[in-house]
Structure formats: structure tokens, C-alpha cells
Amino acid sequence: MGYRLIINGKSYDADVDGEMPLLWAMRDALGIVGPKYGCGIGYCGACTVHMDGVSVRSCQVPVSAIGPARITTIEGVGAGDVGRRVQAAWSALDVAQCGYCQAGQIMSATALIAANPKPSDADIDAAMAGNLCRCATYVRIRAAIKLASGQPQEA
Amino acid sequence: MSRTRLENPSRRGVIKAGAAAGGLALSFSTLASAHAKGGRDQALSAYVRIAPDGIVTIVAKNPEIGQGVMTSLPMMIAEELDVDWSQVRVEQADNNPAVFGRQVAGGSTSTPLNWEDLRRVGATARAMLLDAASQTWGTPVGECATASGAVSHAASGRKATYGQLCAKAATCVIPDPKSLRLKDPADYRIIGQPIAQADTPKIVTGKPLFGIDVRLPGMLYATYEKAPVFAAKVAAADLAAARSVKGVRKAFIVEPPPPMAGGLGGPLSGLLPGVAVVADSWWSAKKGREQLNIRWAEHPTATQTSADFDVRAAALAASPPERNLRKDGDFTAALKTASAKVEASYAYPFISHATLEPQNCTARFTGGKLEIWAPTQMPEMGRQLVASTLGLKPDDITIHMTRCGGGFGRRLMNDYMVEAAWIARASGAPVKLLWSREDDLRHDFYRPAGYHFLQGGVDPSGRLIAWRDHFVTFGQGEQFASSAQMNPLEFPARFVPNYALDVSLIPLGVPTGPLRAPGSNAIAFVVQSFIDELALAASADPIEFRLKLLGDHGLVGEAPGAYHAGRMRGVLKAAAEMSGWGKTALAHGMGMGVAFHFSHQGYFAEVVLASVSDQGEVKVHKVWVAADVGRQIVNPSGALNQVQGSVIDGISEALGQKITIEAGRVVESNFNDYPLLRMPDAPKVEVKFLKTDFPPTGLGEPALPPVVPALANAIFAACGVRVRSLPIDPAALKPTAKAA
Numbered sequence A: 001m002g003y004r005l006i007i008n009g010k011s012y013d014a015d016v017d018g019e020m021p022l023l024w025a026m027r028d029a030l031g032i033v034g035p036k037y038g039c040g041i042g043y044c045g046a047c048t049v050h051m052d053g054v055s056v057r058s059c060q061v062p063v064s065a066i067g068p069a070r071i072t073t074i075e076g077v078g079a080g081d082v083g084r085r086v087q088a089a090w091s092a093l094d095v096a097q098c099g100y101c102q103a104g105q106i107m108s109a110t111a112l113i114a115a116n117p118k119p120s121d122a123d124i125d126a127a128m129a130g131n132l133c134r135c136a137t138y139v140r141i142r143a144a145i146k147l148a149s150g151q152p153q154e155a
Numbered sequence B: 001m002s003r004t005r006l007e008n009p010s011r012r013g014v015i016k017a018g019a020a021a022g023g024l025a026l027s028f029s030t031l032a033s034a035h036a037k038g039g040r041d042q043a044l045s046a047y048v049r050i051a052p053d054g055i056v057t058i059v060a061k062n063p064e065i066g067q068g069v070m071t072s073l074p075m076m077i078a079e080e081l082d083v084d085w086s087q088v089r090v091e092q093a094d095n096n097p098a099v100f101g102r103q104v105a106g107g108s109t110s111t112p113l114n115w116e117d118l119r120r121v122g123a124t125a126r127a128m129l130l131d132a133a134s135q136t137w138g139t140p141v142g143e144c145a146t147a148s149g150a151v152s153h154a155a156s157g158r159k160a161t162y163g164q165l166c167a168k169a170a171t172c173v174i175p176d177p178k179s180l181r182l183k184d185p186a187d188y189r190i191i192g193q194p195i196a197q198a199d200t201p202k203i204v205t206g207k208p209l210f211g212i213d214v215r216l217p218g219m220l221y222a223t224y225e226k227a228p229v230f231a232a233k234v235a236a237a238d239l240a241a242a243r244s245v246k247g248v249r250k251a252f253i254v255e256p257p258p259p260m261a262g263g264l265g266g267p268l269s270g271l272l273p274g275v276a277v278v279a280d281s282w283w284s285a286k287k288g289r290e291q292l293n294i295r296w297a298e299h300p301t302a303t304q305t306s307a308d309f310d311v312r313a314a315a316l317a318a319s320p321p322e323r324n325l326r327k328d329g330d331f332t333a334a335l336k337t338a339s340a341k342v343e344a345s346y347a348y349p350f351i352s353h354a355t356l357e358p359q360n361c362t363a364r365f366t367g368g369k370l371e372i373w374a375p376t377q378m379p380e381m382g383r384q385l386v387a388s389t390l391g392l393k394p395d396d397i398t399i400h401m402t403r404c405g406g407g408f409g410r411r412l413m414n415d416y417m418v419e420a421a422w423i424a425r426a427s428g429a430p431v432k433l434l435w436s437r438e439d440d441l442r443h444d445f446y447r448p449a450g451y452h453f454l455q456g457g458v459d460p461s462g463r464l465i466a467w468r469d470h471f472v473t474f475g476q477g478e479q480f481a482s483s484a485q486m487n488p489l490e491f492p493a494r495f496v497p498n499y500a501l502d503v504s505l506i507p508l509g510v511p512t513g514p515l516r517a518p519g520s521n522a523i524a525f526v527v528q529s530f531i532d533e534l535a536l537a538a539s540a541d542p543i544e545f546r547l548k549l550l551g552d553h554g555l556v557g558e559a560p561g562a563y564h565a566g567r568m569r570g571v572l573k574a575a576a577e578m579s580g581w582g583k584t585a586l587a588h589g590m591g592m593g594v595a596f597h598f599s600h601q602g603y604f605a606e607v608v609l610a611s612v613s614d615q616g617e618v619k620v621h622k623v624w625v626a627a628d629v630g631r632q633i634v635n636p637s638g639a640l641n642q643v644q645g646s647v648i649d650g651i652s653e654a655l656g657q658k659i660t661i662e663a664g665r666v667v668e669s670n671f672n673d674y675p676l677l678r679m680p681d682a683p684k685v686e687v688k689f690l691k692t693d694f695p696p697t698g699l700g701e702p703a704l705p706p707v708v709p710a711l712a713n714a715i716f717a718a719c720g721v722r723v724r725s726l727p728i729d730p731a732a733l734k735p736t737a738k739a740a
């Protein structure tokens, strides 16, 4: 019984109801706690993961809808070149305050740069608008995306 | 986060040292009698451990809520210890006031209250390592020097690392605190350097750090549903239906004992009635909860609404005030002589903390003892609350402080901690309680709403001579609701010769409490907006008018309420210069506004550049901040982040945040109807720290208050509409609305 999930290149058997959102299957059943709960309605982005490289809100994806898709979380995103660069930029610029939103921010930023290697300010606004930062570290998030994508940062 | 008190007590140092796993373990406690209440001494201390391999472990004593003290406090120790930051490992302390003294994240106090002591911890350890080297080599201490975690003796060319010396150092005599010499700031190599947060590598790789990430063997997950009308009791609940849901282990009603007296949040704090559902995942607990079908008992505050509060406030304003809080000169007589007069009423709403990590706590009750993992800003208060509510001895409760996914004052309350403790004890298993976002938004201790009915007058020379504020806020009798009071020293008191602050109270059945820069976050909006109105009435430039109001005073009043007008003039002039105030030609629909505010011992002046579209939409383009928090910024990276975050937080409050009460309950439920500012609306924020010769003070809060009125004043400059009520309503800024 249950669902076979491929998360960060590893295969897991999740013995959960199909309607359980991926976020809770990961956090409570599988012990993958990097993706965070912030709202449960798709409005904060703290739970962001990649499904076959595309950003999704894991609180909105029932386990039954995943099928063979490969899931990447903050724990595994550093295995890719873009993810590694994004994490390095986040560290170099000391982006976080409390840090709670940052897993989701890094996942969204990685998906952005993977699809659009030199995002403009408008691209950044569009791609990151779904990720709330209650501590309002937006100035540094923008700067870190510029750094990770090899573009000059404004002060 | 009550008003910061900055005593500078003379402290007698008591230092304990001992061997720890072959290294040096140093505990430094100081007895701060002047800081203690009722003559009881209060201990403050911190720990350093040096291992033979040279790794230095520094314990961070205070809760980390994103304000950066888990890094900046250890930096103070590391500096005087004279090690490289790369040798340092930071470890979060548990709650242990007997060893660490005050462990609180609140009031922007971590820097000012620890600046002296923690540097002395480092200097003490360094002195003992020097002593160890000098004894080993038979060379005078005065000929030995330290650098980068090693002692050297130039004449003989000898050198030993702290790792090599630590075992010997542990046996050395602890130096007399009076003999310690602290570094000349010119020699600082860590303090004053931008250093990334100690937890950064874990944050960017998603390691478990937060309260919500705690996992224990055999742990169950809990939800707790409380009445939408605060503190109403459970009349009935379908517990059997909840228990029939797959994965649910327990469902039960909680009938709490009477609340602990004197809690920070008043009678609505602590453990409130509700229904707990415990399951093998949080999702299952939530599914079970959905079956509860709870009927709540009648409750007297179920008739309260925000609209009624507004009506009530206007009625109170039309009547004589209940009380006077401050009176200087003769306001009424002075107003008669004024050549320009302004009258205006201001209002601001309840708002929520909305930490991104919802309230949660994990508890394990075994053998009569309780172990708690909690994101909390005030762990010791939580321990006392849990002890009194559950009837346990405080000594039988251990609290581990996790990293907090935001604080902002919310986690000064430990209501979620006592809930988790109660549920864990009743469940017979370790339990992680997690609130839903809806629980979190609807069971906060809100920033109280408030109303100010103001009159002011300016004399023909452009001097502000009369000011009266009838402040309508919440409370009962003489007692203000938590965080609803106003300090009678609040600016412009002491700067206007004829000044009156009156107050009237509305009873309230909604929990309130401190939110980032409590009091200030609302009062700055009122005061600095009304000053702008008066400047306009006097046909004066807003900055010139403010400079005149500050006069040529230096320090006004006495500690702890002293106000340094010179420091405020300094930041005001700096903000004017940075922003090109009065020298920049602005396009149609754009405007600049200025404001300043003093709180948490910090002086801040800010200029906002904003535009208002024909649809009334506000866009903030840039904010310039001039700050004076003393002579030393401990960690410039964290400091800049705090200021930029506070400023954007303030803009977020002004543009979108409002909690509405209807039928005694909160209307808003989640981020769909309680919008926080997002990336596309985040402006650039340029910050300048003026270094003045005063002790360093904290940065978690004081940058927030002035941005709200600076934005309101910029909107007036842009479109001619005065914002007198928050949040800013775009409909009121449309040209059609102006004509009406």
C-alpha cells in the first residue's frame, strides 16, 4: 500500500492517504522537514519544491497526483549546478533573517535561473511574488539572484 | 518588549572555570544588583569552551528570532578572546537563567545589555590563556601576546595555540575583573565586520532548525481548536467523530484551571479552553478536527465589533477625557494665540504578528518531568506559566530553545507552550502541537488599535506652541490593555511649551500585546503625520519645521526617558542630505515624505519617495534611512538586514495589514485576506549609520516606526491627500475621491 515517491534521487514508500498533501507526507511521514508550512493555501511559498524541475507548492499537491515525477527539495537542490550557485549566493550575501521562508525562496530562485539564466528585475518580481518573506529580506533576495546569475547587483 | 530600560549597573564579576573534556570551559557570571528587582541579585553569564584541537565553542545565550543575536553576541566574546571567527562554533543555549541570566528576545535589548559582559567573558578567557603560556614558558605575561587563537612570545620565538594551552589554562587563577583590559575598538577584527549568521549553512541546505522541525521517537501530532470568541468555553464537541478518522489517536476537551496572574497578555493569555486532536500526522489531526462540530458556550464579548469601536471612540472624543497623562503649560490659552491651527483625528487598526512559522511546540512528559522544545522569545516566563498551569515544579521542566521562524513579539507569549505541555501530558506520548495559519491569525495578541484626536497651534514665527492629544485606546478602569498605553514622554512632549495628553479607554475582549516597536509603531505615524500638517499650516518645509521643533537642545530629560535632540537633528540632516531633499525635481504623482522617531534608544530619520497612480495605487520607490545607534555596529551585515527588513515591514503594515473584529471574533483568516508585502512592492532601502560617541544599542525595532509616517507624508506630497487612517486605502487617494 501507499505511494512510491522519488525525492532528491531517492525512492521512498509513503504509507499515507492519497489526498494527503506532499508537504505533510514529506514532513511527517518521511522526515524531510526542509520544506516549510506557512499557510496551507498556496499563498506563502514556504513549502516550495520542484516537480520535474518546476516550482510547485507542496501544500497544494496531493500525494496521489505525483506519479513518477521526480521531487527535489531544499535538501537536494544543491546537487544541481544552479541550486549550488543559488545556495552559495544566499550564503555570501547573508540573505536570511529568521530563515524560515528561505528554503522556499531558494527553490523558486533556482527554478527561475534554470529557466531564465539572466533574469531581469521584472522577471525576478514575477517569479518570486509567490514567496512571502515576513522578515522582508527582499532586497537581499534580489541581490542574491543577481549574484547567482552572474549579473551586477545594485546596492 | 516594554519600554527599554538602560541601566548600566556596576557588576561584580564571578567567574568559574573548570576542565571540560581536556579543554577549558569558562563560565562567567556577574551579579547585577542594580538590575535586579526587589533587591534580588540577578545573574548574567555566558560560556566558552576551547577544545585541544583549537575549536572554540561559544554558547549563544538568547533566543534567535531572525534578529541575528546568535551570531552577534558570540562575536563580542570571540573578539576579546582574540580568535579567528573561522575557529568558532556557535551553540544555542537552553533556557537556564541560573547560568545565563536574562534570556529574552525583546525590546532590542540583547546588544545593550550584553555588550559589556560578553566582551569581559572573552577577555577573561584570554587572560587565563596568557597566564597558562607565561607559566609554561617562564616568561612574564606582559611579554606575551595573542592573535588568531594563539599566544606568542616574540623574544624567544615561542608560540602555542589556545588548543595546546587550554588544559593548563583551566587550572589558572581567574583574573580580577578590574585587571581586565578590553581592546581598543581600533584593534577590532571581528566586531564591526560583516559576518554571515552562524546558522547560514544550515538554513540554505534545509537542516532541521526550527520548532516545527523537531521530531522525537514515538511523537504524535496535535491540533488545538479554541473558540473564535476569545476564551469562550466548549459546550459540546463530537469527539467520537474525530476519533473515527484514520490516524487519530485521541480527541479531548481541555478545561483549563484559572489563568496565572500577571501574565504579559492579560486575562486572555495562557491556556484557554478548546479541543485537542492528536494523531499520527498533523494532516490526520487536522482531518479529525474537521469532524468536531464544536458548539461554543455563550460569551459576553461576542457583541464586540471594529465598527462599534470606531463609533465609541468618536463619542469619547466628543466628551471630556477620562484622565490626563501629562500637562505642560496651558494648552487652551496658547491655542487662542496661535496664528495657524490644525485639528485632525487619526486611527490605526489591530494588526497581527503573523510570524511565518506558525506557533508550535513539542513536549514530552515522562516520570513527572516535562521536556519542551519551543520557539520562544521568553522561555523562562513559559516555564513559569507551564509550571503554574500544570501544577509542576519549575525545576522539573526543561526548555530547549529552537530557532524561531520570526518573533516580532508574538513569541513573548507562551500560550502554545502551555497547550503543548497540557496535551502531551494528557496523551501519554511526546506531542508536537502545530497551529494552522488560521489558528495563528485568529489567536494572536494583536497590536492594539487606537485613535488620536489632535489639536495643534503654531505662532507667527512658525514655532509649535500648542499640542493636545486625546488618545482613545483600550482597557478597563485605570488599566490599559497590554501594549495599549502611551508613554507620556513620547515626542513632542517636552518640546512644545503647552502640551496635553489625555486618555479615554474602551473595554476590550480581544487579546493584545507587544508587536515590533510596540507603541512606537503606531504613535510615530500619528505624531509625525500631524507634525507634517502643522508644518504645512505654518507654510514651512517639513524638515525645517522639525529642526526648529527640536531646537538647539542636547539631552532633554533624564534616563531612562532621556531624549537627545542633538542626535535626532544629526539623523534628520543626514536623511535630508542622502535623499536630496528639496533639491530633486519630482515627476507628477511623485512625492517625498520625511519622519523621525526615537525608540529602543535608537534615533532614526527616514525619507520615503513614493508615487500615487490615478487609480490611487501607491508605489514606494526608495527609502533613505539615517540611523544613530551609538559608536559601534557589532555586525554590519546583520544590522543592515534588520534595518532594511524593518522598513519594508513598516511599509507592509501601512499598505495592507488590518485585523477586523466582528461578533467578537477575527474576520481575517490567512494570507489571502491578510496580505503581506511581496517582492514586486519591496523598495530599495539605503541606510547610513552615523557613528556617535554613545554605547551601542539594538536594531531589531527602532527602524520601523518612522517609515509609516514618512510614507503617509510622501503620499500627501504626491497627491494632496492626507492619510489619517491605516491601512492606506487606495480608493481614498483617487482624484475623484479627492474632489468629493
Ligand code: FES
Residues within 6 Å of the ligand: A036, A037, A038, A039, A040, A041, A042, A043, A044, A045, A046, A047, A048, A057, A058, A059, A060
Ligand atoms: S504552505 Fe504552501 S504556499 Fe504556504
Ligand code: FES
Residues within 6 Å of the ligand: A096, A097, A098, A099, A100, A101, A102, A132, A133, A134, A135, A136, A137, B066, B356, B405, B406
Ligand atoms: S527570513 Fe524570516 S520569513 Fe524570510
